[in-house]
Amino acid sequence: MLTTVTGLIIRTADIKESDRLVTIFSEETGVITAIAKGARSIKSRQMSATLQFCYGRYVLYQKNDYYWIKEAELLESFFDIRKRLEGLALASYLCEILSDVTVSEADKALLRLSLNSLYAIAKGEIPLRKIKAVFELRAAAILGFSPDVLACRECEKKDGDFYLDVMDGSLICADCRAEGEMAFDPREDDGHERHLLCILPEGAKIAVGYTIYSPLERIYAFRITDEDMHFFCAAAEHYLLNHLERSFKTLDFYKEVEPK
Ligand SMILES: [Zn+2]
Structure with missing residues (x-):
């Protein structure tokens, strides 16, 4: 039986002589792994549509507990x-x-x-x-752990500078923050210490709210000062990593090469 999926290739690995194992994040099935037979051979018609970051339509069949790619049609290579x-x-x-x-x-x-x-x-x-x-x-x-950035969780104040609690995604204002509780400051990041609170100045807080609620096609259409951007980025990374409870080797590499 044939299955057609439309999706993004998020990972590839070379196997056997010229086969390629691909992990597709598809809109029909979620993550699915399939083998592109002979895809690394120059003669293969599947070669260019089965690279990482390719978005395409893939016709799969099942044999010996594996999915195999029968046809691959490239929709976007993001080359x-x-x-x-x-x-x-x-x-x-x-x-x-x-x-x-x-x-x-x-x-x-x-x-x-x-x-x-x-x-x-x-x-x-x-x-x-x-x-x-x-x-x-x-x-x-989207994964179900949206921060709640409308108001301070204690006094319900809506304006001003806040802290984001990365454990539960709530906001707390400076007045309500427990005395002595340390907050993460990206300007003094030592890269190791983990904090439960991230500083979120008003401009960064508004950007967080916009990012969560805006339509996807307008998601980058907000303005933010360079300084607020610093806090916005630090809070975003801290928050996601804390919820996924892991680190990523690819993130370490990005940090080595990212534009300063
Ligand atoms: Zn408060």
């Missing part, structure tokens, strides 16, 4: 991602997150967010750190 090492590093990080979180659930919103992000990386017009932070926060919201 320009490879033009910049830092762009490639970010795309790799996003794909590693996807292979960690998507398990087998089909999630169109997460797939669309991923395609938007890869498109923006390839296009090269939006700063990578903005693409990264927006992905981290919106993915968290």
Whole structure:
């Protein structure tokens, strides 16, 4: 029996002489792994449609407990991602997150967010750190652990500077923060210490709210000062990693090459 899926190739591995194992994040089945027979051979028609970051339509059949790709039609290669090492590093990080979180659930919103992000990386017009932070926060919201950034959890104040509690996604204002509780400051990041609170100035808080609730096609259309961007990015990364309870090798690499 044949199955057709439309999806993004988030991981590839070379196997046997010229076969390629691909992990597809598809809108029909969630994450599915399939073998592209002979895909690494230059003569193969599947070669260019089965690379990492390719978005395409794949016809699969099942044999010996495996899915095999019978036909592959490339819809978008996002090839320009490879033009910049830092762009490639970010795309790799996003794909590693996807292979960690998507398990087998089909999630169109997460797939669309991923395609938007890869498109923006390839296009090269939006700063990578903005693409990264927006992905981290919106993915968290799609996966069901959206932060609640409307008001302080204690006094319900809505304006001013806040802290984001990365454990439960709540906001707390400076007046209500427990005395002596340390907060993460990206300006003094030692890279090791973990904090439960991230500083979230008003501008960064508004950006977090926008990222969670805006329509996907307008998700990058917000303005933010450079300083607030710093706090916005730090909070986004801290928040997602805390909820996934892991680190990513691809993220470490991105940090080595990211534009300062
Ligand atoms: Zn308060």
